Amino acid sequence: MSKQDLVVLGQDGAEGCCPGLLTAPLDEAQSVELAKVFKALGDPIRLRLLSMIASRAGGEVCVCDLTPAFELSQPTISHHLKLLRQAGLIDCERRGTWVYYWLLPEMTDRLAGILTRPAGEPRPDRTTTTDVS
Amino acid sequence: MSKQDLVVLGQDGAEGCCPGLLTAPLDEAQSVELAKVFKALGDPIRLRLLSMIASRAGGEVCVCDLTPAFELSQPTISHHLKLLRQAGLIDCERRGTWVYYWLLPEMTDRLAGILTRPAGEPRPDRTTTTDVS
DNA sequence: GACCTGTATCGATGTCCTTCAATTCAAGGT
DNA sequence: ACCTTGAATTGAAGGACATCGATACAGGTC
Structure with missing residues (x-):
């Protein structure tokens, strides 16, 4: 259940630091x-889920704590x-009856x-239109 | 055409620095x-458009340069x-016949x-499960 | 074994999104 | 005025997505 189909998103990390x-x-x-x-982040429910998971002291949350927080x-x-x-934003593991993210x-x-x-x-300030070439 | 309906997204900037x-x-x-x-960023075409606009020397791009780059x-x-x-990621202005972003x-x-x-x-390393309460 | 609880998967449904052709609008040039 | 060019808007069609109820699965407990 852990490493199922995580998005690849380029193995750059090596060639300098992110194209940008x-x-x-x-x-x-x-x-x-x-x-x-970004599409995964483009939903209010998922954003709240992610923030609840990310901000949790201890680093992980049981699904049973997440589900009742929503209607x-x-x-x-x-x-x-x-x-x-x-x-690729979160991962999870089952421990007994519960699943932790x-x-x-x-x-x-x-x-x-x-x-x-x-x-x-150089802050593309506009109005100063650097006019390259 | 400029400041039409830009998303508000909290006027924090003042209270410290972004909830997070x-x-x-x-x-x-x-x-x-x-x-x-994030939803606006959750589309390959829009990401390419944004990167073409953002990476442009001079800070702005004519639509007429963007359109032919896509099928x-x-x-x-x-x-x-x-x-x-x-x-709220970009803005634009008409100058004569052309529109610049x-x-x-x-x-x-x-x-x-x-x-x-x-x-x-403190890097929530997991496996070390800080176990807060 | 049978049962219970917590979680994931399946199938269906309604809604939103991407895309296009057709049209409209804006600004210049003739 | 008319025409031309560049860009935005409209309306429609197809596909993708969020959501649910029903169901299946995993691990306990009895």
């Missing part, structure tokens, strides 16, 4: 992979958790990096 | 607003640009911050 999204045009394959992760059926919550897991910070770190523009960016 | 998503459970209203932005109809590209704009770095900065966990996080 804000620094160079994304190619088609990259954009498809990245979009899967949704148990299958629906289970489905959302599955999507977050398939996006935890954050995979590698993925949120990667996203944060992708959305961060290079430090020295 | 990874540090505390998101409330319902926050999650709805945030989800709108999609002009109305479809226009629709995706509209969604990105409504999410540019990145609103405030929003990507905010997202990056939201996805960044506090520095000193």
Whole structure:
């Protein structure tokens, strides 16, 4: 149940540090992979689930603590958790009768990096239109 | 055409620095607003559009440079640009016959911050299960 | 073994989203 | 005024997604 079909999202990590999204045009394959992760974040229920999981002291949460926090059926919550897991944002483990989820910070770190523009960016202020070429 | 219906997404910026998503459970209203932005990023075409706009030297791109980069109809590209704009990720301006788009770095900065966990996080290593109460 | 509890999967349904062709709108040029 | 070009809007069609009830599965307990 653990490493089922986690999104790949490029094994860069090696070649420097993340192409960036804000620094160079994304190619088609990259954009498809990245979009899967952002799509997983593009739902209020999943965002709340993720934040509940991520902010939990101890690092993990039992599903039985998540489900009653929403006015949704148990299958629906289970489905959302599955999507977050398939996006590589969380992982889970069964312990006895209960299933525990935890954050995979590698993925949120990667996203944060992708959305961060290079430090020295000369602020494309507009109105100053650098007019390159 | 500029400031039409940009998502609000909390006027925090003042109260410290971004609640975080990874540090505390998101409330319902926050999650709805945030989800709108992530949903806008949850499409490969929009990600490529955004990266083409953001990475452009000079800070802005003419629609006429974006449309031919995709095998999609002009109305479809226009629709995706509209969604990105409504999410507060980009803005645009007409100059003569052409319309130019540019990145609103405030929003990507905010997202990056939201996805960044506090520095000193004691790495919830799991298997070490801190077992708080 | 039979039973109970917690969780995941299945199938169906209604809604939202992506996409297009057709049209409209904006701004210049003739 | 008319025409042309670039871009946004409209309306419709198809597919994807969120949600549910019913069901299956996993691990305990008796």
